[in-house]
Amino acid sequence: MKGFPGRTGLIxxxxxxWERGRKGRSGMSLPRRDVDASPPxxxxxxxxxxxxxxxxxxxxxxxxxxxxWNFGVDSSMYPLGSCTMKYNPKVNEKQASxxxxxxxxxxxxxxxxxxxxxxxxxxxxxxxxxxxxDAVSVQPAAGAQGELAGMLIIYAYYRSRxxxxxxxxxxxxxxxxxxxxxxxxGFQPLNVKSNEHGMLSTETIAAAMDEDVAGIMVTNxxxxxxxxxxxxDIAEVVxxxxxxxxxxxxxxxxxxxxxxxxxxxxxxxxxNLHKTFSTPHGSGGxxxxxxxxxxxxxxxxxxxxxxxxxDGYLLSEDFPESIGKLHAFHxxxxxxxxxxxxxxxxxxxxxxxxxxxxxxxxxxxxxLKDVLHLPYDRPCMHECxxxxxxxxxxxxxxxxxxxxxxxxxxxxxxxxxxxxxxxxLMIEPTETESKEDLDLFIDxxxxxxxxxxxxxxxxxxxxxTCKVKRMDEVEAARHPCLTG
Amino acid sequence: xxxxxxxxxxxxxxxxxxxxxxxxxLYATIPxxxxxxxGLDLPEPMxxxxxxxxxxxxxxxxAVSPEYKVFVGAGSYEHFIPESVIQILxxxxxxxxxxxxxxxxxQGTLQAIYEYQTLVAxxxxxxxxNASLYxxxxxxxxxxxxxxxxxxxxxxxISRAVHPSYQKVVRTYLAAAGCELLELSCLQxxxxxxxxxxxxxxxxxxxxxxxxxxxxxxxxxPIGQLVHDKEALFVVCFSEPLAxxxxxxxxxxxxxxxxxxxxxxxxxxxxxGPGLGMFASKxxxxxxxxxRLVGMSKDVAGERGFVLTLATREQHIRREKATSxxxxxxxxxxxxxxxxxxxxxxxxxxxxxxxxxxxxxxxKKELVKAGFKxxxxxxxxxxxxxxxxxxFESTYERLLExxxxxxxxxxxxxxxxxxxxxxxxxxVRTRADMDALVRELTP
Numbered sequence: 063m064k065g066f067p068g069r070t071g072l073i074x075x076x077x078x079x080w081e082r083g084r085k086g087r088s089g090m091s092l093p094r095r096d097v098d099a100s101p102p103x104x105x106x107x108x109x110x111x112x113x114x115x116x117x118x119x120x121x122x123x124x125x126x127x128x129x130x131w132n133f134g135v136d137s138s139m140y141p142l143g144s145c146t147m148k149y150n151p152k153v154n155e156k157q158a159s160x161x162x163x164x165x166x167x168x169x170x171x172x173x174x175x176x177x178x179x180x181x182x183x184x185x186x187x188x189x190x191x192x193x194x195x196d197a198v199s200v201q202p203a204a205g206a207q208g209e210l211a212g213m214l215i216i217y218a219y220y221r222s223r224x225x226x227x228x229x230x231x232x233x234x235x236x237x238x239x240x241x242x243x244x245x246x247x248g249f250q251p252l253n254v255k256s257n258e259h260g261m262l263s264t265e266t267i268a269a270a271m272d273e274d275v276a277g278i279m280v281t282n283x284x285x286x287x288x289x290x291x292x293x294x295d296i297a298e299v300v301x302x303x304x305x306x307x308x309x310x311x312x313x314x315x316x317x318x319x320x321x322x323x324x325x326x327x328x329x330x331x332x333x334n335l336h337k338t339f340s341t342p343h344g345s346g347g348x349x350x351x352x353x354x355x356x357x358x359x360x361x362x363x364x365x366x367x368x369x370x371x372x373d374g375y376l377l378s379e380d381f382p383e384s385i386g387k388l389h390a391f392h393x394x395x396x397x398x399x400x401x402x403x404x405x406x407x408x409x410x411x412x413x414x415x416x417x418x419x420x421x422x423x424x425x426x427x428x429x430l431k432d433v434l435h436l437p438y439d440r441p442c443m444h445e446c447x448x449x450x451x452x453x454x455x456x457x458x459x460x461x462x463x464x465x466x467x468x469x470x471x472x473x474x475x476x477x478x479x480x481x482x483x484x485x486x487l488m489i490e491p492t493e494t495e496s497k498e499d500l501d502l503f504i505d506x507x508x509x510x511x512x513x514x515x516x517x518x519x520x521x522x523x524x525x526x527t528c529k530v531k532r533m534d535e536v537e538a539a540r541h542p543c544l545t546g
Numbered sequence: 547x548x549x550x551x552x553x554x555x556x557x558x559x560x561x562x563x564x565x566x567x568x569x570x571x572l573y574a575t576i577p578x579x580x581x582x583x584x585g586l587d588l589p590e591p592m593x594x595x596x597x598x599x600x601x602x603x604x605x606x607x608x609a610v611s612p613e614y615k616v617f618v619g620a621g622s623y624e625h626f627i628p629e630s631v632i633q634i635l636x637x638x639x640x641x642x643x644x645x646x647x648x649x650x651x652x653q654g655t656l657q658a659i660y661e662y663q664t665l666v667a668x669x670x671x672x673x674x675x676n677a678s679l680y681x682x683x684x685x686x687x688x689x690x691x692x693x694x695x696x697x698x699x700x701x702x703x704i705s706r707a708v709h710p711s712y713q714k715v716v717r718t719y720l721a722a723a724g725c726e727l728l729e730l731s732c733l734q735x736x737x738x739x740x741x742x743x744x745x746x747x748x749x750x751x752x753x754x755x756x757x758x759x760x761x762x763x764x765x766x767x768p769i770g771q772l773v774h775d776k777e778a779l780f781v782v783c784f785s786e787p788l789a790x791x792x793x794x795x796x797x798x799x800x801x802x803x804x805x806x807x808x809x810x811x812x813x814x815x816x817x818x819g820p821g822l823g824m825f826a827s828k829x830x831x832x833x834x835x836x837x838r839l840v841g842m843s844k845d846v847a848g849e850r851g852f853v854l855t856l857a858t859r860e861q862h863i864r865r866e867k868a869t870s871x872x873x874x875x876x877x878x879x880x881x882x883x884x885x886x887x888x889x890x891x892x893x894x895x896x897x898x899x900x901x902x903x904x905x906x907x908x909x910k911k912e913l914v915k916a917g918f919k920x921x922x923x924x925x926x927x928x929x930x931x932x933x934x935x936x937x938f939e940s941t942y943e944r945l946l947e948x949x950x951x952x953x954x955x956x957x958x959x960x961x962x963x964x965x966x967x968x969x970x971x972x973x974v975r976t977r978a979d980m981d982a983l984v985r986e987l988t989p
Contacts (some may be wrong), residue, residue, distance in 0.1 A: 079661045079888050090628050092897055096977040097908040102925050108794035111669045113768040115891035125634040125658065125885060132654030134642030141643055149549055150642050152592050159715040160815070162605025168622050168818025169954055170609055174946070177604035177863055178817045191587055203680035203819065203876040206861070217722050242861035242871035247690075247722040251866045264885070266868035289576050318865030320573055326580045326757050336874065340549075344878030345655040346645035346679070346838065364718075367869070380746060386718035390621055390683035390807065391818025403601065407905040409591035411547050422573060425560045441575050467652050476647075479862070496551035497560060514740045530851040535649070538843035538855040542832065544674045545664040 066506055067138045068471025070527050076127040078546055083114040087166050088119045128325040133346070133473050133490040139499050143445045143476035143488025144237065144285055146337035148419075151407065154341070154400035160316040163399055169393035172376040173278075175447070178395060179375035183368045185402045192405075193331055194322030194411065195312070199363040200335075206311055208332030208351025209243035209279075212308050214385040215362040216276050219306065220385055227276035233262055235285045235480045240310060249276060256482060260286040260341035264295040271299055273467075275420060279307035282326070283313045283443035285480040285488070287423060297327025316420055316444035316490070319413030323354070339401035350397040364388050377406040396490075418493035419444040420431065422500060426491055429504045433511045437483050443488035449483050454523065456545045462486040462521035466513065469527050470506040486525050512544040548593065553929035572946055609951065615979050616951045617909075619929045619970030620703035620759070621682065621785040622818055623810045631812045631885045639981035640881055645838070645874070649853040650739065650845075656852035659840045659877065669790050669887070670804040671797025677825025677838035678880040682807025683712040686753060687837040688805045688825065688870055692752030693779040694725060695834050697904075702751045703728040703778075705738040707758035709785050710959040713736050716753075721754035730754075736762040736922025736931065740772055745825060749778040755806070756782060756796070757789050760968065761906075762922055769801030777936060779803060787824065789927040791899030803827045812886030813879045833859060836870030850864040898973060902928040906971045909980045913969075916988045917979075921966065929970035931956065931963075934987075938965055945973045945986050952983060 063069070101107075110522035116124070134140070158164065166178055186198040203210040211490040213230075220227050230240050230249040231257055254270050257263045259461045267278065278300050290296070296305045309323060309331040312396040315338045323331050335341050335348035343349070355363060359390040378390075408415060420443055427446040429438065435451035450460040464474030466486065476488040491500060513520045525532070553561075553707065557569065566572060573581070608825060609616070611624060612764035614791065635641075639654060640823070646652030646659075659677045665799035668790065671755065677686045690702045702720070704731055720727060723963035733739045740756050752773045756764035766782060773780040781794035784806035790796075796804035808822035828834060861868040890898060906928040915918055919933040932953065945952045960966070971980060 076657075078657070078886075079895070080552040080664075082755075086893060088891055088894050090898075091626075092894060093626060093901060094975040095729065095901060095904075097904050100904045100911075101900075102792070102903060106793050106925055108790070108792070109797060110664075110892045111791060111894040112667065112794075112896060113665060113887055113890065113892040115893050116888055117630075118889065121885065122630055122875060122890050125640075126637065128636070128654035128658050129637035129639040130654065131652075131657075132639035132643050133651045136638035136641045137640045140644070142647075142986055145640075147644060151549060153597065155636070155641075156759050157597070157601045157605075159814075160601060160605035162608040162610055164814035164816055165610035165624070166608045167610075167616055167624070167815055167951075169618060169620055170951060171615070174614075174951075175611035178554060178609035181604055187777060188588065196581070204683070204872070206871045207684070209682065210871060213720065214722055221909075225655060237873075238861035238865045238868070239871050239873050241866035242868040243785045244866075245866040245868075245912060246719075246871050248724060255906055264592055290575075291577060294577060295577055311702075317573075317576075317658065318934070321576060322579045322582045334874075340642045343644045343874070343879075345640050345643045345652075345881065346877030347658075347874040348680070348876045348879060349874040367725070368716075386721070387714040388684070388717065388718055390681050390821065394680075394816075394819040396814070396816040396820050398745075398952065399601075401596055401951075406592045406597055406600070407594070408547065409588045410586050411550070412588070413586060414547070415550060417572065418557075419550070420566075420572045421557065421560055426585055428563050428565075441572065451781055452737040464648070465650065468648070473651060475650050494549055494551065497556040510914040514908050523634070529653040530650055530849050531845040531847045533845050533851050533853050533965045534843050535853045535855065538841040538853045538860070542839070542855055543842040544660075544832070544839055545667045546660070 063470060066502060068527060069412050075126060076128045079124065080114040082120055083116040085115050087115040087216055089116050093443045099176050111122060111181050117207045122276055127391040137389035138471050139495055139503055141475050141489045142473060143490040146490060146492055147244060148340055148434055148492035150340055150342040151495035153405060154403040157403045158396045158399040176374050179368050181402055182398060183370055183375050185398050188405050189201040189333060189352055191353060192318055193354045195331060196357040197360040198352050198361060200352045200355045200398055201364045201389050201393050202347040202351040202353055203349060203389055205332060205334040205351040206243060208353045209239055210246055211353040211364055211388055212330045212332055212487055213243050213249060214245035215359055216306050218362045218383060218385050219359060220276060227274055229275045231275060231278040236279060237310060237312060240279045260288050262292060262296060264292045264501040267296045268299045271303045271305060273303060275305055277308055279308045279310060281313060282309040283316045286438055286444035286447050289443055289444040295328050295348060310537040312337060316416055318416040320416055324356060329359060335397055336387060341397045341400040342402045348394050348397055350358040350394045356427050369410055415493045422491040422493060422495055426489055426500060430507055445488055447483050448487045450485035453514045455467050456514045456518045458521050459520050460487055463510055466510045466521045467506060468525040472503055472506060476539060605761055605789045614949045614951060617969045617971060617983060618951055618954045620954045620968050621648040621807060622815045623972055624815060624974050625792035625810055625972055627812050628889050631882060634885060635882050638816055646854060648909055653851060656840050658884055660842060660852050662880045663840060665884055665887045666824050667826055667987060669787060670826045671795035672804050673829040674832055675826035676835055676839055676943035678876040679837050679927060681823050681824050682785050682877055683715035685805040685823035685825050687714050687716045687789060687804045689752055689781045690716060690720060690753060692834050692836060693781065696779060697750040698829055699748050700724040701728060701749050703730050703743060703749055704729045705754040705929050707732050707738050707752060707760055708783060709759045735924045736760040737764050737924055741768060747776055748777055751779040751781050753781040753783060757927045760922055760931045761926040762924040766799035786927060788899050788902060789894035792903055808883045811881050811883035820876055820879055822876045822883055834869055837872050837875055901973045905975055906930060907969045912980060916984050928972050932967050932969055933968060934965050936965055948986055950983055950986060
C-alpha cells in the first residue's frame with residue numbers, strides 16, 4: 063500500500079467513560095460559592111445522576127483517543143456522494159466563536175442584537191442572489207427541516223386559495239428525506255420512475271399530474287449526478303395544472319452561478335449550508351437548511367423574519383399567512399456565521415468552485431469507467447454513480463470494495479444509493495481535492511479492482527487497518543443495546 | 547483562492563482527459579434557457595484579514611457578557627464552558643466527519659454518541675435515548691408525533707407553561723398532521739392546571755415542562771398518574787436539564803418520553819442555535835422513536851464496537867413510512883454535552899445545580915426584601931418570575947443603559963401577565979452582579 067495515504071500505526075484502546083474514573087474526581091473548575099446554601103424541600107430532590115467522576119486529563123485523553131478512531135475531511139479525501147464533503151475553512155470557526163456571537167442571547171431586543179440580525183438579513187440576500195430566488199428564510203435547522211418548511215409552504219399556499227391537494231410527485235431518485243417530509247405534511251408521495259437515461263421525462267410527469275397533485279419534489283442535479291434536462295418543460299406541465307415545483311438543493315454545489323433556479327421554473331428550493339456552503343458536518347450535525355421561495359410564496363415563510371427599517375434591523379412576526387415557527391429561536395445561527403463567512407471569502411469565485419467540483423467528478427468518471435461499471439455514461443455534474451456489476455463475478459460487492467478503500471486511506475463513497483442503481487457507489491469528490499489526490503484515489507480503486515480479481519478475500523475481509531474489523535450491524539438491530 | 551487547489555495546468559490536463567475544451571463546456575447538458583446569463587452579483591472576495599475586521603464589527607455590536615449582565619434565561623442559558631471541552635470538541639476528526647454511516651472508520655463518533663445516549667438516559671432517568679434532534683422545540687414536536695403513532699389517537703394536550711416558542715413549533719408540526727391541540731392553562735402558583743383534561747379520554751399525550759417556562763417545578767408524579775389513567779403518554783419536556791442534577795428526574799416520576807433542550811451542557815448560546823434536542827423514552831417505544839440511534843455490537847473478530855442501528859425506522863430506508871424525516875441532527879452539540887457531563891461528573895453536576903439554585907434563591911430573596919412581588923409561590927430552579935410595578939419599562943431602559951438586562955418581559959407571550967418578568971441567575975452571576983441589579987432597581 064506504499065504511496066497511498068492509508069498506513070497502520072499505534073491505535074490506543076480506550077474504555078467507556080464509566081469504565082474509567084474514581085468517585086470524587088472532577089474535570090471542571092466549579093465557580094466560587096458566594097451565596098449561602100438554600101436547599102430545596104427534601105421531597106423534590108432526586109438522586110444525583112449516575113455519571114462517572116473523571117479528572118480533566120482523563121476526559122481529554124478519552125476524547126482525544128476517540129477522535130483518533132475517526133475520519134474527517136481534514137484526514138483525507140471523503141467522497142461521500144450527495145454530502146459535499148468539501149474542506150471546512152478554519153477561519154470560519156473563529157468567526158462563529160467570537161464572544162459577540164457565541165455568547166449572544168436570542169431573546170434580547172433588536173437594538174442589542176444588530177450584528178446578528180444584520181448577518182441573517184445579509185445571508186438571506188446572498189442566498190437569494192446565488193439561487194435566483196426572491197426571498198429566503200434561514201430558520202430551518204437542517205436540510206430535512208428545510209424540506210418540511212417547503213412542504214408546509216405548499217400546504218399553506220393551497221389553503222390560502224381555499225383548496226387542498228393531497229398528493230405530491232416524488233421521483234425514484236429522490237433522497238429518502240423527500241417522501242418522509244411530504245408525508246409529515248399529510249401529502250401522499252406519488253412515486254415516479256426516471257427514464258433509461260436517468261432523467262425525468264416530461265411525459266411521465268404529465269401523466270402523473272392532475273388537480274389533486276400539489277406539485278413535484280425534484281432534486282436537480284439529481285442523485286445520479288445528472289442535470290434534469292427537461293426541468294423547464296416539467297415545471298411548465300406542473301404549473302399548467304396549478305401545481306408547484308419544489309427543488310431539493312442538496313446538490314447545489316454543482317451549479318452556483320451556472321443556473322438560475324427561478325428561470326428553471328422552481329418555486330421553492332432548500333439549501334444545505336453544511337454541504338454547499340462549507341460548514342462542517344460535525345459527525346452528523348448541526349446543519350442549516352434555508353428555504354428559498356419565489357415572490358408569490360414569500361408570505362408563507364417561517365416567522366419571525368428579519369426585516370430592515372430606517373433605524374436598523376428587527377424581527378417581525380407580522381406575516382399572518384406564515385407557516386409559523388420551526389425552531390425555538392432563529393435557527394442555527396452559529397452555522398449561518400460560517401456560511402456567511404465562506405460566501406464573503408469566495409465572492410463570485412463560488413462559480414469557479416462549482417466548475418472545479420464538476421471538473422473533478424467528470425475526471426474521476428473518465429478515469430474510472432474502465433475499472434467500475436458506469437450505468438449512465440453521460441456528462442455528470444458534481445458526482446458520478448458506478449456499480450459493482452463488473453466485480454460481482456469474483457463474489458465481491460460494493461460493500462467489500464468500499465471497506466477496502468478504508469485500508470488505502472480514503473473514506474468510502476455513498477453506497478447503495480440512489481436505489482435505481484443496484485450496488486451503487488456514488489462518488490462526489492468536491493472541488494477542494496487536488497488532481498494529485500484524485501489520481502491517488504483512482505489508483506486505489508484500480509488496485510482494489512485488481513485485488514478483486516486476484517485476491518477477493520482482501521476485500522471481503524476489509525478493513526484491516528481501522529480500530530475495529532467489519533462490524534456486525536445485523537446483530538445490533540436484532541438485540542439493540544443503546545445504553546450502558 | 548486558497549481553498550481551490552487547481553492550477554491552470556491541472557485544469558487543462560483534466561479537461562483533456564474528459565475531452566472538452568474549457569470549463570464551461572462541462573455544462574453542455576444544461577439547456578441554454580436554464581443558464582444564468584451573467585455571473586453572480588456578489589461582493590469581491592474578502593481576504594482572511596478583511597473578513598476578520600468585518601466580523602469583529604458585527605460581533606462587537608452584540609450585548610454580551612462580560613460587558614453586559616444578562617439576567618435572562620428563558621430557554622437559552624449562560625453557563626461556563628470549560629476550555630478543555632472547547633479544545634477537545636474542536637478535534638477536526640469530530641468536526642469534519644459526516645454521520646457515521648461507515649462504522650469501522652467512525653468508531654470515535656459512535657462510541658462518543660453511545661456514551662452520550664447513556665448519560666442522557668441516566669440524567670433523565672429513562673431507559674433509552676437517541677443520538678439527538680435539532681433543538682428542544684422540535685424534540686417536543688417529535689415526541690408528540692411519536693405519541694400519535696403509538697396510540698393511534700389524534701389529540702394531544704400541552705401545558706400553557708411550556709416554553710411559548712416550543713408551543714408554537716408544536717403547532718407548526720402538528721397543524722399539517724391534522725392533529726388537535728388542547729391547551730392546559732396555568733394555576734395561580736404558576737404550575738399547570740389539569741382540570742381541562744376532565745372528560746377527555748382520547749388523548750395521545752399530555753406534555754408538561756419542568757422546570758416550566760416560569761421556572762416552577764411541576765409536581766410530575768400525580769400528573770403522570772392522571773395521564774396514565776387516561777391511557778395517554780406522559781411527555782415531560784425541559785429547557786434547563788441542569789435542574790435534574792438536583793431535582794427528581796422525569797423518569798422517576800413516570801414520564802414515557804422526556805425531551806428538551808440540552809444547550810446548557812457545554813453548547814454556546816449562539817443567538818439561539820445550534821442547540822441540542824435531547825430525546826429519551828421507555829425502551830418499549832424505541833421502534834417508534836425519531837432520529838439516529840447508536841448501538842453496541844461486535845466486529846467479526848469479536849471486539850466491542852458501535853454502529854448506527856434500528857435504521858429501518860429512518861427515512862433513508864423507510865422513506866414515506868419513516869418515524870421522522872430527520873437526517874442531519876445535532877451530533878457535535880451532543881458530543882459537547884457528553885464532554886461537559888463527563889467533565890462535571892456525578893459529584894460536580896449536583897454541586898453546580900445546587901449553586902444555580904442557591905444563586906437564584908439569593909436573588910429572589912433580595913428582590914422580595916426590596917419590595918418586589920414574586921407572584922408564583924412554588925419552588926424554582928435557576929429562574930423565576932417577578933412582578934414589577936406598572937410603568938417599569940422606563941426602569942428597564944435605564945438599566946439597559948447601565949448594561950444590565952433585568953429579565954425578559956412576559957407580556958408579549960402572556961398578555962394576562964403585564965409587568966411580569968422572567969429572571970435567571972446561573973453560576974456565572976456573582977453575588978456582586980445580583981446586588982448591583984437590586985440596587986439599580988431601587989434607586
